[in-house]
Amino acid sequence: DKCTLCAKCADFCRYNAIAVISDRLLFFEQLCHGCGGCKLVCQAGAIGETEHxxxxxxxxxxxxxxxxxxxxxxxxxxxxxxxxxxxxxxxxxxxxIFDSPPGTACPAVEAMRDADYCILVTEPTPFGLHDLKLTVDVVRELDIPFGVVINRDGIGDDRVEKYCSEESIALLAKIPNDIRIARLYSKGVPIVEGLPVFQQLFMEIFERAREAV
Ligand code: SF4
Ligand code: SF4
Known part of the structure; x- marks a missing residue:
C-alpha cells in the first residue's frame, strides 16, 4: 500500500527481480539474491523482508x-x-577450509570473501586458463593472497604455468592426471587415504598457504 511506483527498487536491482509496469510492481522471487538493496533505496518504506x-x-x-x-x-x-x-x-x-563453488558468480565470491588465503584449483587447458584469469581478477579485487594448484596435470599444455609465471602468481602444486585418483573419488575415498604418497603434497600446499597468510 505504501508503494508509490517510483521504480527506484527496480532500477537498483541488478538481478531484474523487480519490475514496475504501469500501475503494478512485479516481484520475481526466484531471481532475488536477498541482498536487501531494494529495501535500502525504497524511501516509502514499502519493502519488507521475510524468512525464506x-x-x-x-x-x-x-x-x-x-x-x-x-x-x-x-x-x-x-x-x-x-x-x-x-x-x-x-x-x-x-x-x-571452504570448498568454494567453481567460477566467479556470487556463490563463489561469497565463499571467498574474508578468506585469509585462496587456493585456486585449475586444469591445464584453455578452458581452465580462461576461468583462472577471471578468478584471479576477483581475488585481486577482494585483496586476498592466493596461489594456484594445477589439477590433472598432463592433460593439456603449459599455458597455465606460463600465465602464473608472467603474473608472479605462486604455483603451489601440480596434481597429476592419475586414474587411481579418479577411482578413489568415485568411491568417496580421500586421496590421502587411498594414496598416502599424496599426503606430503597436500601438506606442502597447506604449509605454503599458511606461510603466505
Ligand atoms: S517498492 Fe519502494 S522503491 Fe519500489 S517502486 Fe515502490 S516505492 Fe518505489
Ligand atoms: S533483495 Fe536485492 S536481489 Fe532481491 S529484489 Fe531486492 S535488490 Fe533485487
Missing part, C-alpha cells in the same frame, strides 16, 4: 575433523544465503 527457507546445513565428518555442508532445496537457484550462514557457523573453529 532455501536449504539446510548438515554436519558430519570425524570428531577431530568436522565437516559441514550446505544443501539447497530442489529448485533453489542461489546458494549465497546458505554459504553465508555456513560461514558464520564455522568461522571461529581454528583452521577452516
Amino acid at each position: 527457507h532455501v536449504g539446510v546445513i548438515e554436519k558430519g565428518g570425524k570428531p577431530d575433523l568436522p565437516l559441514y555442508h550446505g544443501m539447497l532445496d530442489i529448485g533453489q537457484p542461489f546458494g549465497v544465503p546458505i554459504i553465508r550462514d555456513l560461514k558464520s557457523l564455522v568461522n571461529n573453529h581454528g583452521t577452516v
Whole structure:
C-alpha cells in the first residue's frame, strides 16, 4: 500500500527481480539474491523482508575433523544465503577450509570473501586458463593472497604455468592426471587415504598457504 511506483527498487536491482509496469510492481522471487538493496533505496518504506527457507546445513565428518555442508532445496537457484550462514557457523573453529563453488558468480565470491588465503584449483587447458584469469581478477579485487594448484596435470599444455609465471602468481602444486585418483573419488575415498604418497603434497600446499597468510 505504501508503494508509490517510483521504480527506484527496480532500477537498483541488478538481478531484474523487480519490475514496475504501469500501475503494478512485479516481484520475481526466484531471481532475488536477498541482498536487501531494494529495501535500502525504497524511501516509502514499502519493502519488507521475510524468512525464506532455501536449504539446510548438515554436519558430519570425524570428531577431530568436522565437516559441514550446505544443501539447497530442489529448485533453489542461489546458494549465497546458505554459504553465508555456513560461514558464520564455522568461522571461529581454528583452521577452516571452504570448498568454494567453481567460477566467479556470487556463490563463489561469497565463499571467498574474508578468506585469509585462496587456493585456486585449475586444469591445464584453455578452458581452465580462461576461468583462472577471471578468478584471479576477483581475488585481486577482494585483496586476498592466493596461489594456484594445477589439477590433472598432463592433460593439456603449459599455458597455465606460463600465465602464473608472467603474473608472479605462486604455483603451489601440480596434481597429476592419475586414474587411481579418479577411482578413489568415485568411491568417496580421500586421496590421502587411498594414496598416502599424496599426503606430503597436500601438506606442502597447506604449509605454503599458511606461510603466505
Ligand atoms: S517498492 Fe519502494 S522503491 Fe519500489 S517502486 Fe515502490 S516505492 Fe518505489
Ligand atoms: S533483495 Fe536485492 S536481489 Fe532481491 S529484489 Fe531486492 S535488490 Fe533485487
